[in-house]
């Protein structure tokens with residue numbers, strides 16, 4: 598069976614092509630950025646830690662890819678940099694190889710998610726990997742689930758992919774697909 602992280606990539610790969618713009622909202626070590634850069638025309642990747650940009654720059658260089666804009670800013674500023682895109686990915690929580698006290702925060706995560714829902718093209722998709730095991734992870738999990746449950750069903754489909762029999766707090770995946778612009782939802 599696919600792990601949630603692998604399904605997140607497959608879910609986005611289905612809508613990406615050489616004309617697409619994609620967003621990595623949590624660059625970290627650049628694994629997701631590299632994945633998106635291989636499929637999309639242009640990628641915008643965000644992180645608040647310089648270390649993430651250094652790691653990701655190196656990873657992209659080794660792969661010979663130059664279609665990524667690495668942005669040292671919080672994803673809550675996303676719409677200032679990229680108004681329209683086909684796919685977005687979030688890997689919430691902390692960067693394993695860095696300071697584990699630097700974690701994504703519910704308030705800014707929700708701001709970014711809101712901007713992603715607005716910026717997605719119709720037919721576009723967002724994948725959100727949720728980590729609930731660290732301190733604060735449960736609050737962020739609840740905030741994200743609350744947010745996505747309230748997305749209007751005429752405009753978005755939201756799905757959850759989660760193991761049901763695993764002990765502790767396994768990471769899980771929320772998948773969002775945009776069906777139409779929210780303002781058009783009654784028309």
Ligand SMILES: C[S@@+](CC[C@H](N)C(=O)[O-])C[C@H]1O[C@@H](n2cnc3c(N)ncnc32)[C@H](O)[C@@H]1O
Pocket residue numbers: 622623624625626627628629630643644645646649670671672673688689690691692693699700701702705
């Ligand atoms: C779980 S890691 C991401 C892993 C990454 N996707 C990869 O492939 O290696 C979470 C990242 O989110 C970053 N982060 C925390 N708050 C952020 C924010 N407001 N905007 C963007 N990134 C943020 C952290 O610095 C950390 O690098």
